[in-house]
Amino acid sequence: MLNALSILARPMLLALEPEAAHELTLRTLELGLYPRPPSPAARSLEVALWGLTFPNPLGIAAGFDKDARVPDAVLGLGCGFAEIGTTTPKAQPGNPAPRVFRLVSEKAVINRLGFNNAGHAAALARLRARAPRGIVGVNIGANKDSADRIADYVAGLDAFYDVASYFTVNISSPNTPGLRDLQSPEALDALLSRIMAARDAKIAEGRPSRPVVVKFAPDIAQEDVAEIAAALLRHRVDGIAVSNTTLARPGAAGPTAAEAGGLSGRPLFCRATVMLARVYRATGGQVPLIGIGGIDSGETALAKIEAGATLLQLYTGLIYEGPGLIARIHAHLAKACAGRGVTSIAQLTGARSEEWAAKPLD
Template identity: 50%
Template sequence: MSPFSLLRPFIFRIPAEPAHRLTIKALTLSQGGSHAAPTPTLAQRIGGIVFPNPVGMAPGFDKNAEVPDAMLGLGFGAVEVGTVTPLPQEGNPKPRLFRLVEDRAVINRMGFNNEGAQAVTNRLVRRRETGAHGLPGVVGVNIGANKDSSDRIADYAQMTRLMAPLASYLTVNISSPNTPGLRALQDEGALSALLDGVLEARGNMTVPVFLKLAPDLEPADIDSICRIAMEKKLAALIVSNTTITRPALRSRHAAEAGGLSGEPLRELALQRLRDFRKASGGAIPLIGVGGISTVDDAWARIRAGACLIQMYSAMVYEGPGLARRLVAGLERKVREAGLTSIAEAVGSE
C-alpha cells in the first residue's frame, strides 16, 4: 500500500478546494527534484518541442504557475499551467469543487479563478532567470478570457503577446463550461476569427499554439474545427475538456453544476479522440485528456491517435506517484508490442 493511499482518507476529510491549496503550498516547499530525463522510446516531438515522455499535467492544477518544476520533478514530461486571464479574477462562488469519491470523479465550476497575467508573468520570468534545475522543462501556458470582458478575442491576443516569450507552448482554451458563452467560440466563424487574432498576436515568435476542445461537440463541429485547425497550422488539438453531460453517477454531488472529469469521462473522451483522429486523417497531432488513470487507459488513448496524454483528476485518487507509474507502464507497453518508439503506436488501433 502506497503512503498516499494511507493518507487519502485524512486528506478527503478536508474540502476539495482547501485541500488543493494545501497541496500547492506543500509543493512550493519541495521544489526540488530533477526533471524527467527523456525516455528514448517515449520521447515525442510535437510543434518542434521534444516532450521527454508523453505524460503531461493538465491545466487547472497549477493555475498560477507556482509549482511547475515540482510537478516536472514528479515525472511529468510536461506541465500546463493556467488557465490564465489578463486580469485577476475570483471565479465563481464557493463551494465550486467537488470530489465524487464513489465515481472516482470531480465536478468543478471554478470559472477561471487565477491571479492574472502579471502574477504569472512574474513567476515565469523569475523561473527563467534563476535557471531552475538547469533544464527549462516543457511548461505550457493555458490562456483564457476574463468573464466580464467586452472583447474576448482581444483578451486572447493580449495573453498570446504576454505568454509567448515565456511558454514552451500556448493552449487556447475555449472549452471550459464555467465561463458563460465561452464554448460559443468553438463555432466555425468565431473560432476562425479568434485564431486569426491569436496568430497575429504571436507574430514571428515560434511558440506553437494548441487548441483545447470540449467533448460535447456534434460531428459537424468536429469536421469544421479540424479544417480550421489545419488551415491555421495549429500545432495540436487537445481532446478534451470536462463534460456538462451526466452519465449515471452514485455520488451525492452528482447534480452539482459544472464540468465533470475523472473516470466517468473516460469513454466519451476516448470516443471524441477517435472522432478527431478520423476527421483530421491523422494530419494534426492530438493530445488525449479525460478519465486517464491507468497504464491501459493511457495506452488506449495512444492507440486511438493521441501523441501525448494529460491527466489531473486521477491524481486526486491515485496520488503523486501516478506520472512515474504511467511512464514506466507505457515504456513496458512499447517493449511488449515489439516497437522501437511510442510514435509507432499512435493511431494503431
C-alpha cells in the same frame, strides 16, 4: 520515504474540502516535499514535437497550477511537461463556493470554478523568475466580463510569448458563460485569425515560433466535428487538446452528480476518448493531439495514445491514485512499446483510432 508519505497523506487530503486539499497540495509542492521518480522514463517514451523533445508524453492538465506556482515540481514528479493556467488578463475570483465536488465512488470530480486565477501579471512574474528548465506551456483564457474575449487571448499570447514553450487556447470551459460559443466554426475562424496573426507578427520580429494548441470540449455534436477540424487545418494550428470537462453525466449518479459544472475523472474517459479518436480521424492524423479525460492507469493512458493522442494530460486521476500514478503509467507505456516491438511510443499513436471513433460517446 516521500512515496510512503504521499500514500499516507491521500486519505487526509480526501477528508479535506476539495479546494483546501488542492491548496495544501500546492504548498507542499512549493516546499519541494514530493516523491521523485525512481528512474528516468524509458527512452521509448520520448516524444519529438514542435521542435521540442518531451522526455515522456505525460503532463498535468490546466487547472492544477493556475498561477505558475509549481511548474518545476510538476516536472520533478516525472512529468514530461507542465502547463500552467488557465490564466486571464485580469485577476478574477471565479464562481461562488462551494464549487468543487468529489464523486468518490466514481473517482470523479465536478467543478464550476470559473477561471479563478490571479491574472497575467502574477503568473508572468513567477515564470520570469524561474530558471529555464523543461517544457512549460501556458493555457490562456478570457475574463468573464471581457468586452472582447478574442482580445484577451491575444493579450495572453503577447504577455507570455517569451516564457511559454507553447500556448493552449482554452475555449472549452463550461464554467464561463458563452465561452464555448467560440467553438462554433464562424467564431473559431475569427479567433484563430487573430491569434495566428499575432504569432506571425512575433515571428516577423525575429522571435521564435511558439506552438498554438486549441482545447475543445467533449460535448461537440458529431455533425460539427468535420467543420471544426477543417477550420483548425485551415489555420494551421499546431495541436488540439481533447478534451475539457463535460456537462453530461455519464456513469455518475446521486445528489452530487446533479451539481452544475464540468465532470472530470473516470466517467469522462469513454466520451473524451471517442471524441479524441473522431478528431484524429477528421484531421487525418495531421495535427498532434493532447489526450485528456479519465486517465487513471497505464491502460487508460495507452488507450488514449491508440485513439490518436501524441501527448497526454491527467489531473483527477492523481487525486484518487496519488503521484505514484505517473511512474506506473510510464512503466505500462514502456512495456507496451517493448511488447509490440516498437522503439517509440509515437509509433502507437492512432493504432485503434478507427475502433474508438466508431464507439458511442457514453
